[in-house]
Amino acid sequence: MNQFFDQKRFSLLVLKHWADNKKRYTLSLLAYMGLLITWFLFGLIIEGIPEGHGLPEEIQLTTFFFSLFAVGTFYASQYFSDLGSREKGSHLLLVPASSFEKLLCSLFFTVIVFPILMIACFYLVDVSMVTIANSFSGGSISKGKSTVANIFEAELIRFNTKQTIYLLLFFFSVQSLFLLGSAYFKKYNFIKTIITGFLVFVACFFLVYVIAEHIVPEEKEDYYFLKIEKWFPTFLQALAYSTAPIAWVATYFVLKAKQV
């Protein structure tokens, strides 16, 4: 039997994870839907119905992507947090599956199952809320009927046409860093990942600032034309696509070297 990856072992691991966590996951999804309903109703009662806006698509999209980032990063930060505890960590590490299968199982739940369930729950609430909003259209809503937003054609950022792809790419990159943080840090994984991310961001900011200081000419003109090297946009794109895989590989090595 292959010691790195075995289909049967991986399936057993997925089933075991689901059996261990289905109660927690179901309650979390119900809580998420409850919060969404409260938020949308609050919006409708405070402004949507009295002002006649209904449930604008921007509100729906912003709500979806905000909750995707907030819940998704928190969920990822909890996935391997058991490794911070001696009892739970031993339980996780002693399950007869390889570190690669354990990582793959985490990716299956965080990258595939989680977004699908999030989208399903979001639309379940969103469609109901839009229907409720439109049921008032005969009364106070004056600016036309509300429509259900398509999260796959998001237009939140005006300068880009492939916004959903880039937003999801950005989400999976951030989520992968939280997954790495959950395996790496012993305690307070979520907070420590945020602090580490912030410090890295500040370091990058100063690095860019120092580089800019050197390449911007000193003459006091209002505008400067800087020649950006051809490789730079390719580098940025590569960075966007490679962050998540790099963080996943790092998580694998952290898992392999973990001691509890």
Next chain:
Amino acid sequence: MISIKNLSFSYKKKPVFSSLDLQFEPGHVYGLLGRNGTGKSSLLRNIAGLLSPKNGTITVNGHVPFQKLPVFLQDVFMVPEEFYLPDVPVRNFIKYYAPFYPRFDSEKFRKYISIFEIPEDNTLQNMSYGQKKKVLISFALATRARVLLMDEPTNGLDIMSKSQFRKIMAEAMNDDQCIIISTHQVKDLEHLIDRITIIDEGKILFNETMDSIARKLSFRFAYDQEDVAAAYYNESSFGGTVVVTQNTEGEESKVDLELLYKAIITNPDTSKSFQH
């Protein structure tokens, strides 16, 4: 089966044990004794692959534990002193965990939990610590893993459960299995263990079979002052003074593990008497 050579381990800068050489063979139940903080649990965790040695090597069934290969993990089961079990009914625990262990015997598991009087419908989270421990011990034995590591297995078990534990252990043991039990409660396991290893200050102080102990030492009451003075260890008790002395009678005496432990720890001559 388990070969430990020149093993050293430390938590950051705090050394736990150094240059340990040990061999554990199948068909035996080893009792690992020692004071708190002498590294008994750390040794078990090194064997299970949960900790990485600082120096030296460990091989278990031909595998390096810290690599945590599935083939290694499915043949080694550890019952830690503090453990975690998921919030699922016992039935589901078996359904989802047993398939990871190719030699798992469901019938035996049912038998063990019925001896322990644990209902299969119960959810693990609603059970007491002792009940959970009984489920874990039953599961560990039912895996029929060739290496079974138990850290204080009788902690948290009531008097009845301790005798049930001994009964189950005696029934479950087989010749291709190596069982290592770390414990302070030596009385609970006196009749199960067939080899004693005592660790003190990071070193192996004593490592002998029960047969050899019974041949070389005598555990008895002494009423003569000279007898008491010549003993490796003596302790006043209600019936007189109990002593651990050299066995000169040639008859095997019943080993009292608690007295043996005290004699080994307090008097280096006790272990020296086994060297010749």
